[in-house]
Amino acid sequence: LVRLERAEKTYGTDVKIRALKPTDLEFRRGELVVVLGPSGSGKTTLLNLIGGLDRPSAGRVLVDGVSLGSLDPDALADFRRDKVGFVFQFFNLIPSLTARENVELAAELSGTADRIDPILEAVGLADRAGHLPGQLSGGEQQRVAIARALVKDPPLLLCDEPTGAVDFETGKAILGLLQEAVQRRGKTVLIVTHNSALAAMATRLIRLKDGAVASDEKRPSP
Amino acid sequence: LVRLERAEKTYGTDVKIRALKPTDLEFRRGELVVVLGPSGSGKTTLLNLIGGLDRPSAGRVLVDGVSLGSLDPDALADFRRDKVGFVFQFFNLIPSLTARENVELAAELSGTADRIDPILEAVGLADRAGHLPGQLSGGEQQRVAIARALVKDPPLLLCDEPTGAVDFETGKAILGLLQEAVQRRGKTVLIVTHNSALAAMATRLIRLKDGAVASDEKRPSP
Numbered sequence: 284l285v286r287l288e289r290a291e292k293t294y295g296t297d298v299k300i301r302a303l304k305p306t307d308l309e310f311r312r313g314e315l316v317v318v319l320g321p322s323g324s325g326k327t328t329l330l331n332l333i334g335g336l337d338r339p340s341a342g343r344v345l346v347d348g349v350s351l352g353s354l355d356p357d358a359l360a361d362f363r364r365d366k367v368g369f370v371f372q373f374f375n376l377i378p379s380l381t382a383r384e385n386v387e388l389a390a391e392l393s394g395t396a397d398r399i400d401p402i403l404e405a406v407g408l409a410d411r412a413g414h415l416p417g418q419l420s421g422g423e424q425q426r427v428a429i430a431r432a433l434v435k436d437p438p439l440l441l442c443d444e445p446t447g448a449v450d451f452e453t454g455k456a457i458l459g460l461l462q463e464a465v466q467r468r469g470k471t472v473l474i475v476t477h478n479s480a481l482a483a484m485a486t487r488l489i490r491l492k493d494g495a496v497a498s499d500e501k502r503p504s505p
Numbered sequence: 506l507v508r509l510e511r512a513e514k515t516y517g518t519d520v521k522i523r524a525l526k527p528t529d530l531e532f533r534r535g536e537l538v539v540v541l542g543p544s545g546s547g548k549t550t551l552l553n554l555i556g557g558l559d560r561p562s563a564g565r566v567l568v569d570g571v572s573l574g575s576l577d578p579d580a581l582a583d584f585r586r587d588k589v590g591f592v593f594q595f596f597n598l599i600p601s602l603t604a605r606e607n608v609e610l611a612a613e614l615s616g617t618a619d620r621i622d623p624i625l626e627a628v629g630l631a632d633r634a635g636h637l638p639g640q641l642s643g644g645e646q647q648r649v650a651i652a653r654a655l656v657k658d659p660p661l662l663l664c665d666e667p668t669g670a671v672d673f674e675t676g677k678a679i680l681g682l683l684q685e686a687v688q689r690r691g692k693t694v695l696i697v698t699h700n701s702a703l704a705a706m707a708t709r710l711i712r713l714k715d716g717a718v719a720s721d722e723k724r725p726s727p
């Protein structure tokens with residue numbers, strides 16, 4: 284489903300920062316990939332390249348056989364809307380819309396409006412649905428971001444630190460939803476995180492270090 | 506140094522959300538207080554009341570004997586600038602200023618400009634100092650927020666999930682700095698977090714549940 288061919292990302296002109304060094308990777312359908320790595324190792328950069336939010340400085344990113352670099356801005360926006368559910372590291376909620384409205388907007392854009400209540404309930408936000416982001420705790424905002432990605436029912440879920448702002452119990456519930464998306468709905472889920480406790484749920488565990496893949500192992504379904 | 510007398514915070518008009526129920530608490534100088542609690546339990550609310558970023562719906566918050574509710578807006582702003590170093594849950598960096606400039610601004614406002622380099626180094630950001638927040642990873646942004654609070658050298662450090670965005674190793678370094686602030690410089694440090702691993706460093710451990718203190722224990726210095 285996802286393939287990186289010598290994909291890399293470099294910032295800066297005289298002092299070059301190699302956020303991601305040339306990387307080859309392949310992810311299949313129904314894989315729950317956990318990418319572990321310390322702060323600054325390139326996790327968000329990798330996810331942004333796969334989700335088409337950023338273009339590689341060199342190399343190619345292919346999703347479903349389509350090279351993202353070959354798409355014009357409209358086609359790339361369509362791809363992101365239809366193929367990818369993104370849970371951002373800092374949520375990116377629309378501040379003037381309530382929790383429910385933030386989720387509805389994503390559903391509307393991809394036509395799945397009847398799934399909103401069950402999903403808000405599944406992330407424990409049924410009684411906070413009418414709050415604006417500014418009226419929500421950090422962990423509640425994160426859960427709106429998760430609901431918004433799930434409601435689109437996309438084939439590819441890209442999650443940047445999806446449990447960073449919540450406690451262990453709430454985190455388990457969120458991770459359960461992501462695991463269910465893989466095991467019951469056949470999605471491909473990529474979770475990037477600095478939290479090694481999440482490694483246990485991976486069917487594929489990749490370690491990132493200084494912008495490069497340090498190890499890549501397949502594991503039995505937990 | 507800090508005292509809460511029946512301090513509470515309630516939101517909403519017909520449906521009332523009791524973010525913090527009437528709470529009595531007292532913190533002394535040189536205490537490293539860790540406040541643990543699940544998502545939505547009132548941690549950020551508690552911290553905002555102590556730091557004067559928010560007013561209680563009822564009850565009083567006193568710092569150094571002064572009731573924050575008795576201060577006019579200017580006096581409250583002076584208090585926050587001089588007495589409190591705040592590490593926000595979502596950093597609140599100024600997007601148009603570099604990492605260094607964000608820290609300099611805090612130093613300028615409280616006159617401690619010569620401490621900037623050592624502090625940037627202590628949080629591991631020496632070679633990212635010229636980046637804007639948008640050019641920093643999540644964990645790097647968090648470290649700028651920490652540096653900004655430390656550089657003011659305030660008597661009271663209030664930290665909302667100070668290691669939420671970083672890996673274990675980076676987190677240890679940050680917590681080491683906070684511990685040093687208490688042990689060597691006699692500060693009062695309050696860390697609120699959902700991460701129970703931080704409990705080990707507390708000389709005072711408070712558990713919050715549904716807006717109320719569930720337990721409050723003193724502990725020997727670790």
Ligand SMILES: Nc1ncnc2c1ncn2[C@@H]1O[C@H](COP(=O)(O)OP(=O)(O)OP(=O)(O)O)[C@@H](O)[C@H]1O
Binds near residue numbers: 302321326671
């Ligand atoms: N726009 C940019 N310009 C310059 N450098 C950048 C830019 N964006 C990211 N970087 C650098 O690239 C490196 C990798 O960043 P990235 O956000 O991918 O890390 P990360 O693994 O997600 O870290 P964290 O766990 O802290 O979120 C970082 O050192 C960062 O400073």
Ligand SMILES: Nc1ncnc2c1ncn2[C@@H]1O[C@H](COP(=O)(O)OP(=O)(O)OP(=O)(O)O)[C@@H](O)[C@H]1O
Binds near residue numbers: 418419524543551699
């Ligand atoms: N402005 C507001 N209006 C209404 N409700 C609010 C407002 N701000 C916070 N709340 C509610 O108060 C409760 C406590 O919020 P708080 O931010 O203190 O939680 P927290 O313990 O910091 O959670 P987290 O770990 O998720 O950051 C939450 O349930 C939240 O929905």
Ligand SMILES: [Mg+2]
Binds near residue numbers: 326327328372443644
């Ligand atoms: Mg990141």
Ligand SMILES: [Mg+2]
Binds near residue numbers: 421
């Ligand atoms: Mg909070």
